[in-house]
Amino acid sequence: MAGRLKSGGIFRALFFSLFVRLAYHLANSEPTQDKQALLAFISKIAHSNRLQWNASDSACNWVGVECDPSQASVHNLRLPGVGLVGQIPPNTLGLLTELRVLSLRSNGLVGSIPSDFSNLKSLRSLYLQNNQFSGDFPPSITELTRLTRLDISSNKLTGTIPFSVNNLTQLTGLFLENNGFTGTLPSINPTGLANFNVSNNQLNGSIPSSLSRFPASAFSGNIELCGQPLPPCNPFFPSPSPAPSVQPKVTPSHKKSKKLSTAAIVGIAVGAALALLLLLLILFLCLRTKKRNQASKEPKPTVTSRAPAVALGDAGTSSSKDDVTGGSAEAERNKLIFFGGGGYNFDLEDLLRASAEVLGKGSVGTSYKAVLEEGTTVVVKRLKDVVVTKKEFEQQMEVLGNIKHENVLPLRAFYYSKDEKLLVCDYMPAGSLSALLHGSRGSGRTPLDWDSRMKIAVSSARGLANLHASGKVVHGNIKSSNILLRDKEFGACVSDYGLNPLFSTVTPPNHRVAGYRAPEVLETRKATFKSDVYSFGVLLLELLTGKAPNQASLGEEGIDLPRWVQSVVREEWTAEVFDVELMRYHNVEEEMVQLLQIGMACVATVPDQRPEMTKVVRMIEDMNRGDTDDALRSSDDPSKGSDGQTPPTGSRTSPRGVTP
Template structure:
């Protein structure tokens, strides 16, 4: 009896426990997710269509769906409910178990919060038809389980990053009706079946991985080409095809096969005159060849110039029918590594890299796989002989911190320069690219590498090449892959343009004061522009940036005004504030920069002195690759710091 009663008690206890367990399951609540949702809705203005009662379970709210156990929010769908303003941080980003998020067709603005990177399990994100802005949200690159991403019909700008390929499970990507710009990267998630980037500001060729999508996926961009759209234009017009040889018309009357006597006489006389003319031409050519002609010899042709400046592997002028001495060649310089010709360049696939003050740059991939940069110049005013002479000077410049000019082409309608392709890109792109979460900032050591290697390249141009750069700006400073050593490009082109259209008169923010008046660039004006470049490295601000406070103020004057008020720390880029023990070096480089941007040209140091001053900053760090002793004046000599380097920035008048 006792045993039976004991068993009954155990069964009763188990039954009650089971009921309590069921009751707990029914009444369970995703408490943390509920708090995140309440924070979101309280901070986001909205219409009355959302009625969330805090006393009810979040799983019963409109637009909210929980898992079967009601332990977390699985889906949040709030399309067209009148949400207004920015998505507040630390709200939706806390829904760590969320699979579906739809906020489409609202009036949301601003950038996507960086804490969206916490939504690791998210599979579908629908944000279309809002007013969201900023660059492509870098926080989304960490959502590697995403299958559908729709950012269409917003105000996003900047490039579409290659990092989209991190989203390996994507089946649909919709970016149409935004302001995305630049080249379209090669996006290739294996399962991508829906794709649209129409109505943006993209340019360049469509990557082969995306050519499978319909033309409607790419229309409405400013300068995009390639399959499935019409093919990209070549650098200059292809040679006109020879007119087809038409078969002779069949005679209408087979009877009259003999020519009239008058026609035979006319043909005979004409043939005799033609023979006499050819004989006279032959005699004149022989006399000219033997030096018996009384006329002066012609200047050397392009082919001769190629023999003096280098060697040409091009074929004859593909544009057809030129006079003697005017046959255009693709001229290579000695010591080059390329072996293609002009026709190979015509057949290359071209992708627009950018449009600058001197022309448009293309990335050209030749059929055998060689990649080069072709710069198509505009507004050139010099003669062919003057152009070739300047190219000969530039082609001889060789230095590890100068992008070598490999070849050039000159015709009446086209002037092309060929350079090495540097895949790491420009300082401008690295310094002023996306500053959202996930970005790797340019640290202090690498900024010092850029400053020193750029200074060495310019010093070599000035001292060894006797060439004024004339167009110094961050987009013309290219970086080597992985090392951040800088190479100077687009140098020495000012003599090709008239004073009013030369490159230095178009690059707002970098121009020395005297250039605006004299319309002429000098070594000292290069030093000024380099000083602005140093300020750009230190402040993180572009010289033509609108956020310098007073309208129309340039970067040197802005820096001087801040330093004058003893706010020196306010000058430096906030991304540099995370590094320790660099304040003294930053101030030293700031002093060098302010010496370079002195208003009076004679008060500026020359580039050899600038190299020496920057090397002096790193004298104690002999193994970091920043300083190399050399007898080459373009690399400095490690001498004592000049007085300009010791002067307080407040003591230099910019």
């Protein structure tokens, strides 16, 4: 018995000793790596005297810092309104990999939100509101799949709100108000989203049904947003006449109406009676004319047989539309002019009544998906800032309307008036390359495989080559959103071509298209065949890397996609340059490298060193036959990259690390 007691005492003493040592260890533990990251952050950014962190003390005792129970890592960092000024230094806060809550609201932070925020995989809440952050919606944030609350309101962020926000499946609150976001609202639909606000931006188009449950205040301040819970969307083609809404401002007329004399009242009554008699007379004449037409044995032409494009320059040419409208000069000026081959059976009035949905707003106008009453779906592009005369406009439309190629989206009709210029094209239900390539990259995404990318590359190259060789037309606006897909087989066609002559110069580049512009176009504002080749080269690099030319993740601010690619492959071709979604496909490494060579040849800085589009088509088609290197080594040495340097000699070898 005594032995048992003695052994029990020894056990209790041992347990107590271990407990004391553990308590001492916990009391003196320190999140060393997180502390170094925080010290680097505070030493590189201006801040007020209120925020003083003592390097000799534990980081867990600092103002605004909270650690986990074991004090092994920083879990919460709350620094609201502490006078932080400037850019967040890279490789500081992004190293706090166990962070749950980050609040930097109400400071003076500027620049873009760091790309290394994508390392904060454990982050639940991010509060960055009331700062001066700028640039596009930060792609690093869409990788934080555990986020439940995101507030980046009241900053200076611009660009579109990406569909990849849907990667944040745990979101309960999303606050984007008081920024400069543009474009249409994507269909954002995390299942638990309870709070949402995009008010006071520059968004346009209809509100997706997934967001219509939120109050109107969540969308206010976006003058071009419409649909539930805001007022219904108006037709995309309003009357060109001055809006009658300006008339109610003339309030004195209301006061004068109270002082009308008896003579004035009698005059109004007599005038109304005369107008009624005149209306009855007109109605009688119309009925009489209708009876005469019915008695006639000559059949009337229908609207389906419209004047051919060759009649555009002849104001006296008659058509079935003239028969319907009486052939008046006014009707001739306001008719919808069709080109052959579309098989469409509608007129301008049908287009006016069509329901419309904004597809996108570009530098030269806005595109709408229009569904006519009989079910026909077309795309209508409403041009803005056209400076040419009606004759010049019609001449350019005739040139574009005569282009026929399976990889060029045909122009079906156009409309010209003093106030409105419209283009009508086929609707492509498969969407654009931009949406397919840069859509949601979450777990449910179907990757765009290598064969599909090759089909898109060669078919769009053929379309652009046809514009250059057969149509003698400079596209002038090559970008992934203007590459449309005909079907699930990914046969592509180019759209929005040949419109630059309608404007004074090439429109100034914005953040969405600047990455595609050739260097000389940025200076001269004049597009050429060679600048089209450059833009197509950027498109090929976009297909290979999966990165948009304006994407912030390219790293150094201001770098474009060609320079980023060249910086990665300067020493040797590596797998780092290729889209991670291509890494799952085997035995395509050599083709990927060959297409990369072609893309770099197209983006040569000197225009004369770029190959013609017909040669680009041959190089892509010859890839499987192994003839690409010979084509690249042809005249003018077009294989040189964007800075005039030739790619490394070992470029035909498989990229390092390509195999998953």
